[in-house]
Amino acid sequence: MVDIRIKSVTLHHVKVPLKHPFNTHLQKVKERESILLEVTDTDGIIGVGECVAFASPWYTEETVDTAWNTLEKWIIPSMLNQSFSHPDHLESALNAIKGNHMAKAAVNHAFWDLYTKKLNKPLWQVIGGIKETIEAGVVVAAATDFEMKEEIDAAVEKGYKRIKIKISQNTNPKDMKSIIAKYPQTLFFADANGAFTESTINQLRAFDDCGFALIEQPFSEQINRISAEAQKTMKTPFALDESIASYEDALDMIERKSGKIIVMKQGRVGGLSAALRIHNQCIQAEVPIWVGGMIEFGVSKAFNLAFASLPGVTFPGDFSSSSHFWEDDLAFPLIDICEGSIRLSSSPGVGVEWNQSIVQQFEVRNKLFK
Numbered sequence: 421m422v423d424i425r426i427k428s429v430t431l432h433h434v435k436v437p438l439k440h441p442f443n444t445h446l447q448k449v450k451e452r453e454s455i456l457l458e459v460t461d462t463d464g465i466i467g468v469g470e471c472v473a474f475a476s477p478w479y480t481e482e483t484v485d486t487a488w489n490t491l492e493k494w495i496i497p498s499m500l501n502q503s504f505s506h507p508d509h510l511e512s513a514l515n516a517i518k519g520n521h522m523a524k525a526a527v528n529h530a531f532w533d534l535y536t537k538k539l540n541k542p543l544w545q546v547i548g549g550i551k552e553t554i555e556a557g558v559v560v561a562a563a564t565d566f567e568m569k570e571e572i573d574a575a576v577e578k579g580y581k582r583i584k585i586k587i588s589q590n591t592n593p594k595d596m597k598s599i600i601a602k603y604p605q606t607l608f609f610a611d612a613n614g615a616f617t618e619s620t621i622n623q624l625r626a627f628d629d630c631g632f633a634l635i636e637q638p639f640s641e642q643i644n645r646i647s648a649e650a651q652k653t654m655k656t657p658f659a660l661d662e663s664i665a666s667y668e669d670a671l672d673m674i675e676r677k678s679g680k681i682i683v684m685k686q687g688r689v690g691g692l693s694a695a696l697r698i699h700n701q702c703i704q705a706e707v708p709i710w711v712g713g714m715i716e717f718g719v720s721k722a723f724n725l726a727f728a729s730l731p732g733v734t735f736p737g738d739f740s741s742s743s744h745f746w747e748d749d750l751a752f753p754l755i756d757i758c759e760g761s762i763r764l765s766s767s768p769g770v771g772v773e774w775n776q777s778i779v780q781q782f783e784v785r786n787k788l789f790k
């Protein structure tokens with residue numbers, strides 16, 4: 421049994437330009453602001469984490485500033501100089517703090533890394549992973565139809581087995597159908613980020629025979645009731661992203677049938693501990709999971725990859741190479757795609773570290789708590 425006493429926590433606020441703007445109907449992301457974490461125990465072992473909240477509240481309510489504030493005022497004081505024998509115990513200690521899932525997930529991750537380093541085992545093995553290679557998938561979020569077609573051609577060329585296309589009410593389903601027909605070997609997902617409403621269900625239905633393997637988050641998370649109604653009338657399964665912020669939300673989706681597949685983002689549900697509970701529930705209910713991305717750096721991606729090795733994860737996730745978004749990733753080793761797949765690390769812990777010199781280049785502020 422390990423007993424981990426937390427000695428210090430360091431936060432780094434960074435701002436890094438994306439190679440190309442990431443366009444959704446909600447937001448154009450040109451640079452990524454994030455909070456990077458290091459949690460050090462009394463033996464000097466360091467666990468790493470990454471908070472995936474964005475600079476503005478376009479995807480969830482949390483932002484970099486709200487997460488920093490919650491970490492500084494509430495989360496870090498609840499863990500400093502405390503001992504925990506398992507990441508789930510740290511999670512329980514934070515139950516008195518409501519919401520703030522992305523801030524909590526970042527410390528939950530850092531503690532899982534520390535914990536599995538102490539066990540001297542790769543994280544993915546400790547959580548029950550069964551796959552050593554993970555299928556790569558990429559997201560096309562282009563500004564124009566022309567760019568979208570170019571990016572899809574390039575993604576197929578690079579060997580991605582799955583391509584996710586951002587759609588909205590302005591997307592033409594006929595165009596989608598012809599693009600998908602061009603690449604019968606590639607799996608296509610659509611992600612609407614909640615673009616459809618009760619009054620535009622018919623526009624959504626027009627995507628039903630495009631050949632998409634699934635449609636991600638057709639409606640906003642406020643109208644899961646409408647999602648359930650629409651799902652009854654469409655053959656393409658819905659995969660819910662924004663709607664799943666907790667274990668209870670996953671149960672709700674399964675019961676209501678507002679979707680048939682879960683998109684796992686550990687930051688959105690509060691961390692790996694919470695994500696594992698949802699995974700076990702999905703195995704029981706025979707509901708497939710896949711792992712969504714957040715335009716992240718290598719640390720968050722490594723936690724996603726470890727999760728993707730679990731038996732309940734049955735569709736390829738948002739796993740592009742480090743060079744897809746970044747000129748220089750802030751973490752190492754970098755993610756490489758080899759024949760459409762990514763090999764998991766055999767190092768203890770999550771298997772990646774912050775690249776301190778690159779972090780320094782992009783740092784806006786930092787703070788050490790001890």
Ligand code: OSB
Binds near residue numbers: 479558559714715740
């Ligand atoms: O809706 O899945 C989403 C990125 C940021 C915020 C929300 C989403 C996304 C993506 C995945 O589509 C991008 C990636 O590969 O990291």
Ligand code: MG
Binds near residue numbers: 637661
């Ligand atoms: Mg999504």
